[in-house]
Amino acid sequence: MSRHDAERHGERLQEVLARGDEARIAFEGSELASCDTCRSFLEATMDTIDRMDALGRFERAERDAFEQAKLDVAPGSAEERVREQVLAQLRGRAPARRRWAWVGAAAAAVLALVAALYVFAPGDGGDGGGGPMLGDGFELLHPAGAVEGDSFGTFRWSGALPPGGWYKIKVFGETEPGRFDLLDESGRLREPRWAPDPTEEARWPARIRWMLEVYDGSNASRGFETHRQDAELSSR
Amino acid sequence: MTVDRLKPLKPTSSLQPSKGGRERARHDADLELVRGAQNGDPAAVSELLERTKCVRGMLVFQNRRLRGRLGEEELEDLVQSTLLAIWRKLDDYAGIGKLESWLFRFCYLETLARLREMRRLPRQLDDSVDPPQPERDPASEALDHEHLYRVLDRLDAPVRRILLLKHVEELTFDQIGKRLDLSANTAKTRYYRGIAKLRGLLASQMDGPARGGDA
Numbered sequence: 001m002s003r004h005d006a007e008r009h010g011e012r013l014q015e016v017l018a019r020g021d022e023a024r025i026a027f028e029g030s031e032l033a034s035c036d037t038c039r040s041f042l043e044a045t046m047d048t049i050d051r052m053d054a055l056g057r058f059e060r061a062e063r064d065a066f067e068q069a070k071l072d073v074a075p076g077s078a079e080e081r082v083r084e085q086v087l088a089q090l091r092g093r094a095p096a097r098r099r100w101a102w103v104g105a106a107a108a109a110v111l112a113l114v115a116a117l118y119v120f121a122p123g124d125g126g127d128g129g130g131g132p133m134l135g136d137g138f139e140l141l142h143p144a145g146a147v148e149g150d151s152f153g154t155f156r157w158s159g160a161l162p163p164g165g166w167y168k169i170k171v172f173g174e175t176e177p178g179r180f181d182l183l184d185e186s187g188r189l190r191e192p193r194w195a196p197d198p199t200e201e202a203r204w205p206a207r208i209r210w211m212l213e214v215y216d217g218s219n220a221s222r223g224f225e226t227h228r229q230d231a232e233l234s235s236r
Numbered sequence: 237m238t239v240d241r242l243k244p245l246k247p248t249s250s251l252q253p254s255k256g257g258r259e260r261a262r263h264d265a266d267l268e269l270v271r272g273a274q275n276g277d278p279a280a281v282s283e284l285l286e287r288t289k290c291v292r293g294m295l296v297f298q299n300r301r302l303r304g305r306l307g308e309e310e311l312e313d314l315v316q317s318t319l320l321a322i323w324r325k326l327d328d329y330a331g332i333g334k335l336e337s338w339l340f341r342f343c344y345l346e347t348l349a350r351l352r353e354m355r356r357l358p359r360q361l362d363d364s365v366d367p368p369q370p371e372r373d374p375a376s377e378a379l380d381h382e383h384l385y386r387v388l389d390r391l392d393a394p395v396r397r398i399l400l401l402k403h404v405e406e407l408t409f410d411q412i413g414k415r416l417d418l419s420a421n422t423a424k425t426r427y428y429r430g431i432a433k434l435r436g437l438l439a440s441q442m443d444g445p446a447r448g449g450d451a
Contacts, residue, residue, distance in 0.1 A: 017428060048435040055381045056403035062374060063340055066297045073293040078316035081284050086323060090276055164317075164353060187390040190352075195440045 004037035013038055017045065140212060143231035150235050151201060155194045157212055164217025169194045174207040183208070188215075206233045265333035274326050287335060291319055293369040294343040305351055318346045332397050333405055342387070348382050387437045395430040402427055 012032055019026040032038040039208050046096035138159030143152040154170055166188040183204050186194045272280030292315050299306045329338050388396050401407045412423040
């Protein structure tokens with residue numbers, strides 16, 4: 001097997017990938033064929049492209065099937081209820097905005113202040129060795145305290161999700177002593193676990209603080225169901 | 237969700253059909269309609285309410301494709317919650333394809349999420365009580381692609397847009413470039429960066445929930 005030459009092989013790989021459907025054939029006929037690193041990269045990339053191709057075929061086929069089905073579906077009461085809600089919002093929109101704007105702004109400012117104090121106040125996990133913080137039935141399980149190795153691994157927590165609700169994880173890093181800046185955040189999660197992007201995670205500092213946010217089925221934040229946990233990598 | 241930062245739209249009449257543009261003009265018109273409704277333009281709101289009437293048919297169709305696990309009342313509830321969710325998430329429509337294509341994808345994910353919440357989706361289709369189907373099985377395919385859809389949702393909107401234009405709308409890099417006011421080479425470079433980002437996200441979630449989640 002040849003040794004991986006990041007710069008030269010990288011350029012060559014781009015040329016190979018640009019061959020589209022013939023990329024695998026082009027790869028086998030090139031100097032890269034004997035490089036394990038390049039082969040593994042190519043396979044992972046082509047696998048992702050294949051999955052996207054399959055998704056595209058699926059979506060087009062389903063859209064076609066839907067159009068061919070020509071379903072004759074009578075509207076129900078849901079459409080009318082939604083119409084009324086949308087129109088009511090539209091009618092009340094301008095005055096309501098003016099009337100409640102200052103109340104909303106003040107409430108948002110108070111909530112932000114409380115959340116900031118809650119997240120960034122010196123905490124019981126400040127030494128990185130505190131146990132999981134309990135509250136409202138939520139428990140932040142991992143990472144917590146000292147973490148062995150060079151990765152925080154998969155984030156895990158427990159607690160009941162409201163019906164139709166979702167979680168969000170926010171990760172803050174200690175960029176200087178006592179100061180935490182937002183590093184990363186998850187998308188919407190329905191399962192109590194999250195694996196951050198390894199490329200992003202590699203950039204995090206050794207000490208992080210993470211926070212769980214819980215939203216209900218109408219996408220409203222459950223405000224104070226916000227929890228935090230500190231963790232520190234032993235080897236970073 | 238990332239909210240697209242959109243350039244001001246060209247008036248539809250100024251678009252040159254030779255540049256690709258009947259499709260593009262139609263999508264831009266859809267985008268203008270959606271943004272108009274978001275801004276409270278009564279005519280746009282009214283038209284959008286009409287356009288979203290197809291949602292019920294899409295949900296009925298998808299429920300059948302997923303082997304009819306929702307009853308009539310459950311479907312009625314799903315229609316209402318999906319329509320409300322669509323109005324809440326209009327920001328996500330970026331004019332990639334026609335409005336109905338976006339609605340169709342949206343409905344699929346809402347149907348799958350509802351079935352999962354109600355524990356009506358089998359973890360694996362082998363667990364299903366339904367007999368195996370020799371032909372193409374959309375229920376199985378939907379489960380296969382659900383995770384990918386959700387990971388795509390985590391990408392920045394401009395990256396997601398290029399991937400969908402390439403794989404769902406089957407545009408060439410040249411066509412994508414014209415659609416997004418980029419050169420074909422820039423479109424290609426951004427596409428491969430997007431694939432790399434997607435690959436990273438998929439790899440990072442390999443130890444995540446199994447297909448079928450909590451069902």
